[in-house]
Amino acid sequence: AAITPDILHQLYQGVIKHVMSWLKAAYGTEEIDARCRRFPPNHHIRLFMKGITSLRKVTGKMHADICRFLLGLIIGLPLRGSLSPVRMVRAVRALLDFLYLAQYPVHTDETLRLLNDALARFHANKQIFKDLGIREHFNFPKLHALWHYIFSITRFGTTDNYDTQYSERLHIDLAKDAYRATNHKDEYPQMTDWLLRKEKIEQYDAF
Template identity: 20%
Template sequence: MLKDHLIHECLSIILQPLMKAAELGIMMSDPVGNIHHCFTPLAAYIVDTPEACMLTCFGDNFYHPARTHEITLEQLASIDVDPNNLEGFFAACAEFQLNGGWLLSDPAIFLTPEALHHWHKQFYNHDMQWCLAVLGVPEFDFQFSILQPITGYHHFPNRISKLKQVTGRVHCDIQHYISPEPDDNLLTSIDRSLTLFHDNKEVIMTLGAWMGAKRVIDNWHIPKLELMQSITTSTCQVGALIQWSADATEHVHVSEIKDPA
C-alpha cells in the first residue's frame, strides 16, 4: 500500500506541469508560428497491466463506463455535506473517486488496451491454458504437430505445451492457428466475440479448465480480461491501439538495465 502511494505521489510531482497545462492552459505555437492558448489533457499512458491496475485502483471483474460530466454532476448532487465544510466535503467526494488531480483526464480513456499484455499474454496465459486443460496435453501437442507447414507461419512439430523462453513473437505465432482472423468489420467482430465469450464462459469452469497452480479457480478476476472490454471504445477515441503497445518500453529493460548490469 505504501509503495503504491509513493508511486502516485511521485507521478503527481513529476507531472505537475502537465496537470497545470490541462487546468490553466499553456501558450504553444503551431507549425507556422502562430501562438495559441492550448489545453493538454492526458490522451494515453503506456504502462504494464500491474501498474495500470494500481493507478486505477482496480478491484473488480467488470468494465466501468467512462466518467462523463453527467455522472460527475449526479454524484456531486448526491453528496449531502455542506461544501463550506471543506474537510468533510472532500472526504465525501473521495468515496465517489471525485478527488482526481488531473483535469479532463479519465483512466477509462488514457489507459488504452495494450497489445503485448492484454492480447498476446492474455491469450498465452489463459486462452491457451484452457485449451490444454480441455483437450489434454498429448492431444493438443499432437494436433499442432500434424498441421501442414505454411510459408510465413511458424510450424510447431514438437511439443508446444512445454515451450521455454516464450516471447511475444511466439505468442503471435500460436495465435495464428487458434485465434480467428477479423474481417473488415473489425470492431463489430471484436464486440461480438467478447459477448459470445462472456455468454458461455461458465462452460470453462464446468469443464474444470480454469486452473491455478494447485486447484480450480472459481472466479473471473482477470485484469487483462476486463481491460479487453475497452478495445472498441479506445480505438474510436485514440486511434489504432498498436501504437500504444509496450513492446518498445519492454525492450528498454534489456538495453538500459539488463545489458549494463
C-alpha cells in the same frame, strides 16, 4: 479506462496465455502436442515440432505464431464428459477475432461493432470452461480490460499508437546487449559507458 490497451501484455501475454492453459487442461498435453507435430511444413506458419504445452519463457512473438494455428488445433477434438465442443470452438474463435480486430490500423463504426460482438460471443460461450471444471470464475483484470478497448480506440486512436511491443524491443538493444558487454560485476557503469559509445558511433555513422 485509465490504462490504454496493451496488445502485448493484455492479449498475447495475458488472455491468450490463459486460453492456452485452459486448452491444455481441456484436452491434455499429449493430444495438443501431437496435433502440433502433425502440421504440414509450410512457409507461412511457424511449426512447434516439440509441441506448445512445455514451452518456457514464451515471448509475445511466439504467442502470435501460436495464435495463427490455435483454432485449427482444437477443431474436431472431443471433450470429456460428452460435452459438446461447439462452445469451446466458439469461445476460442471469439477471442482470436477480438485479438485481430483490436490490432486493425484503421477502425470504422462497423469494425468497432465487430470488436464488441467478438467479446460478447466469448462471454456467451465461456460457460464451457466452468462446465469442464477449468475455471471457477472469469474475474481477472486482463479479461475485464477488453471491455474498455472500444472506448480507448475512439478516444485515443488505434492500438498501434500505444502498443508496448515497439518499446519492448529496446530491452534487447539498450539493456540485454549492454549487459552482455560487461564482465557482470558492477555492471551499471559499464552498461552506461557501452551505451554512450554506441550512441557516439551511431552519430558518427549518420554524418
